[in-house]
Amino acid sequence: MTDARIHPAEAAAAPGDGPRSILILMSRTGGGHLASARALEAEFHAQRQGLTVTIVDVLTDHLSFPFSRLPKGYDGLVNRTPRLWHAMWRATAHRAVARPSAALVRRLSRRKLERLVTATRPDLVVSVHPLVNDLVLPVLARLSPASRYVTVVTDLGGIHPSWLHPKNAAIYLPTERAVEIAAARGLPRTRLHAYGLPIRADFARETADRGATRASFGLAPDLPVVLVMGGGGGIGPMEAIAREAGSALAVASPDAPAAQLAIVCATNRRLKEALEASPFPVPLTALGYIDRMADLMHASDLLVTKAGPGTIAEASVRGLPMLLYGFIPGQEAPNVDHVVDAGAGLFEPKPKRIGAEIAHLMTGGRDRLAAMAAAARSLGRARATRDIVASILAGSAA
Template sequence: MTSKKILIVMSDTGGGHRSAAEAIAEATHQLYGEACRVEIADPWANHTPFPINRLGQLYGPLVNHSTILWKLIFRSTSNRRGMSILVRIFWPMVRKSLKDFFRQNNPDVIVSVHPVLTYFSIRALQEADLRISFVTVVTDLVSLHPLWLCPETDSCLVPTELARDRALDSGLPLEKVKVVGLPVGSKFAEGVGEKESLRDELGLERDRPTILVVGGGEGIGKVHKIARAIAKARINAQLVVVAGRNKRLRQRLEKVDWEIPTTVFGFVTNMRELMGASDVIVTKAGPSTISEALIIGLPILLSGFIPGQEEGNVEYVMNKGAGTLTEKPQLIAATLAQWLQPENETLTQMAQKAQRLGRPQAALDIAAEIFNLAQARSSSTQSLTLSRP
C-alpha cells in the first residue's frame, strides 16, 4: 500500500501552533506508522516573498509589548469588512507562492493549525484547481477569528462546544464540525502516577504542596514577579518555576535566595510529570497549557491573557469551575495562600471539574479523521470553491 502524504501547515506565532502540529504528527505515526508520511511546514515564513515572510516575527513583540495594538488588529479584522480589507492587501502578495508550494508538495491531505493559513491555503487550492482534502484543526478554545471558519474545508475539528457553536453560527455545515479537543502530546493520554512518587522522581519534597509557575515555551509574561511574590508571602508550599527557552529569565531565577523551597527549570519535555506533581498551576491563558492541565486535573490560576484569541479561554476556565483569573502578583500569592489552607476544598473541587473537561485522546481522534480523508482522496472529484469575504 502506498503511504499517504499528510502536510500540516502552521506558523510560529506563539508556540501553540507548532506543538499542536507536532502532537498530530506524533499521533498519526503512533496509529498508522509507515502508512502515513507527515510533513510540518511553515509556508508563510519559508515560501512567501520578503517582507511578507517576516510578518510572523512581529507577533511576539505585539502580544507581549503592544497588547492594545494587537487587540485593535484582532477586533478590526474579526468582521466581514475587516477580513475583506485584510485579504485584498495580502492575497496578491502570497497567491503565487502558496499555489506553487501546494503544487510541488501535492499531499493527500492538508491540515491547517493556523487561522491565516486556513483561509489563504483554501483559496490557493481553489485557484490552482487542486483536489486535495483539507482539514482545519482549530487551536483556539473559544474566541475564533473568522479566518479559521471556511465552509469549504472538508472537516473542521474544534476543541470545545463553544467553538463548535461559533463555527456553526459562521455558516459551516453541521456535518463538517466535530468537537475533539485540542491536540497535545501522546504522553498526556497515558495518565500520571501519584503526586508523591512524581515529586520523588523530580527531586521535590514529597509531602509539601507544590505550585507550578510557567510562562509557556518562551518563558514570557510576569513569571519572575509572580514567583517572587509567592515566595515572599512564605506560603507553606514549594515552588516549581519553568522559564522555558528564556535563558535570561532562568539565570535571574537561579540567582535568587528563595524564601521557600524553589526549583527552577528551563525548557522542559516532562510537563506532564511536572503538572502531575503539582497542586495548582499559575499560567497565562494559552490554549495548549490549559488543555494539558485539564487532562491532568490540575486547578488553573490564570495570570493573564492575550487580548482577542485568549479572552474566551479565561471565561471557559472560570465558567467551568476549573480555575480563576488573577493578574496582580501579590493577589496571586494571596489567592494561593488561601487555596492551600488545610480546610479549604477549593483545589479539590477545581481538580475534579478540570479533569471532566480534559480530552486526552484529541490528537488520536484528529489523526484518525485525517487518515480517513487521505484514503478517500482518490475517489473525490469535488474541488474547493471559496466563499469570498
C-alpha cells in the same frame, strides 16, 4: 456534528485507503500551533504506516517579504502593545477586511505558495493556523483540486472567523460551544466536530508515582507543588509572582512550608539566574526548557499561568487547578471564561493578590483546590488527538 465523547479511532480507514501525503500548515506565532502540528504528525504516523507528513510554517517560509517577517514580531506585539494587537484581531474578524488583505498577500506571494503545493503534492492538507486558510485554499483549488482540506482549531474560546473558511471539508473544534459559534456563522453542522484540542500523546498515558515524579525534577517528593509558567519564552510577571507567592506562603505557614514553587523559566535565562541568586522563604526550583510537561503537571497541585489554550487543555487532562494571571487580548480572553465558568480555576492579574490566593489554596483552601481539580478534570479530553486524526483519516477515505 460529532459527539466529543464518541471515539472514532476504530472507524479509521484501512491501511490501503485514504491519503498518503499529508501537509500540515502552521506558523510560529506563539508556541501552540507548532505543538499541535507535532502532536497531529505523531498521531498520523501512529495510526497509519507509510504516510508522508510534512509540517510547514506558511507565514515565515512561504510568503514574500515583508509579510514573511511578521511572525517574528508577534511576541513583541502581543506583549508590548496588546491594545494594538487586539484592534488588529478585531479588524480582521470582518470579512471585508480579511478577504482583501489575504488576497493581496496571496497575489504578492503567488509563486512561493504555488511551489509549496507543487513540491508537496498533498492528498490531504491540515491547517492548524487561522491565517493560512485564505492564503492556501485558493491556490490548492487551482493546482490540486482533489486535495482534501481540513482545519483543526487550536484556540479554545476565541474562534476567529478566519478559522471557519467555507471550503473546509471538515473543521475540528475544541468544544460544543465552539461548534455552536461555527454553526451560527453558517457552517454546515455535518462538517463540524468537537473532540477537544490536539495535545501530545504523553498526556494520555498512565501516570507514575507523584513523589518519584517530583524527585525526577529535583523537587521535594512529599511537598505540594505550585507550578508557575509563562509560555515558551518565560514571559509575564513570573519573578514578581514567585516572590509574592513565597512571602505569602511563609506567612500562612510559618512553622513548615505548605508548598514548594516550581518556576518554568523556559528560554528566559535572566529569570532563571535571578531566581537562583536570591534566597526564598519556601523551597523554589527554577527550571529551564521542559520536554516532560505531562510529568511536571502530574507532579503539581496548582498551575499559575497565562490563558494559553494548549496549556489549559493539558492541565485539564491532568486535573490540575489553574490560577490564570493574563491572556492575549482577542483569542485568549474567552479562555479565561472557559476555565473560571467551569470552576476549574481563578483569574487574578495582580502578583500580590496571586500570592495571597496561592497561600490560601495551599493552606486553608484545600477543599476548594480539590473541587477545582475535579472541575478541571471534567474539561479534559485525553483522547482528543487520537480522535481527531482517526476522524480525518476516516473522512479522507470515504
